[in-house]
Amino acid sequence: MQIDNTFQKIADFWSQRYRSEQFIWGQEPSPCAEDALPHFRAWGVRRLLILGCGYGRDARYFASEGIDVTAVDFAREGLDLAQSWLNDQHGLSLRLELDHILTLNLPDAGFDAVFSHRTLHLLMSVQGLEQAFDQIHRVLKPGGHACISMRSPGDPSRTGSTQVEGGAAELSFRPGHKVLYLPQDQVRTLLEKRFGVLEMTEMMERESMAKDYDVTLHYAIVERPG
Ligand SMILES: C[S@@+](CC[C@H](N)C(=O)[O-])C[C@H]1O[C@@H](n2cnc3c(N)ncnc32)[C@H](O)[C@@H]1O
Numbered sequence: 001m002q003i004d005n006t007f008q009k010i011a012d013f014w015s016q017r018y019r020s021e022q023f024i025w026g027q028e029p030s031p032c033a034e035d036a037l038p039h040f041r042a043w044g045v046r047r048l049l050i051l052g053c054g055y056g057r058d059a060r061y062f063a064s065e066g067i068d069v070t071a072v073d074f075a076r077e078g079l080d081l082a083q084s085w086l087n088d089q090h091g092l093s094l095r096l097e098l099d100h101i102l103t104l105n106l107p108d109a110g111f112d113a114v115f116s117h118r119t120l121h122l123l124m125s126v127q128g129l130e131q132a133f134d135q136i137h138r139v140l141k142p143g144g145h146a147c148i149s150m151r152s153p154g155d156p157s158r159t160g161s162t163q164v165e166g167g168a169a170e171l172s173f174r175p176g177h178k179v180l181y182l183p184q185d186q187v188r189t190l191l192e193k194r195f196g197v198l199e200m201t202e203m204m205e206r207e208s209m210a211k212d213y214d215v216t217l218h219y220a221i222v223e224r225p226g
Helices: 005-021 031-043 057-064 076-086 126-139 184-192
Strands: 047-051 068-073 094-098 111-116 140-151 196-208 211-223
Touching (some): 031 140, 031 196, 047 057, 047 126, 057 068, 057 076, 057 094, 076 094, 126 140, 126 184, 184 196, 184 211
Parallel strands (some): 068 094, 111 140
Antiparallel strands (some): 140 211
16 A cells, blocks of 8 residues: 555554544444445446445445445554454455555456545545545446545534644544545535536434534535446
């Protein structure tokens, strides 16, 4: 995995969280994964790539529905937790790989669909987000789909945060947690440079098992032109 110091620090931050908090958002699938599954079935998705899989709650969900899943994350401790959690779940077609979203070590057009939940806002800058969208476009087959969520400016965690390099905000109650908050129109415009946008809505999910309030997320369903 190729990774620079800035992103290595972010990977270390997430590894530290998985070490201390383990199943940070519980073991059930995310709301975006539950929304995406019927779409994946309707599109006949067989090969799915998950970006920023953490400890694998959504990877487990999709794989247990018979989808062939490749799940990547750059936080080794998240993948280790996934490996030990899913160790006894035989028959799942699931590969966990250490990789960086900006420089994915994966072939062009190798996937029918891409899923990414609560991750792309961690790329620190608009330039980083654009690079991630380019990677999603590259690994999707023509006509393939992506379901992605990222934190939106309505997120209550944003209150009291401080601006850091690249335009991201560092959450006041969790040093090291840096989030790029972009308005929905801007995310849509960046997506429309590369994809057809089929749906763009807002989703909510509990911040974490430790914090009893909901964060708001942009949720987009897009298609790579055929
Ligand atoms: C908020 S967590 C969400 C994890 C998972 N999607 C879930 O909802 O359970 C974001 C994850 O994205 C990973 N991540 C962030 N930036 C990444 C990057 N550039 N490359 C690979 N993984 C990344 C982090 O290590 C972390 O595990």
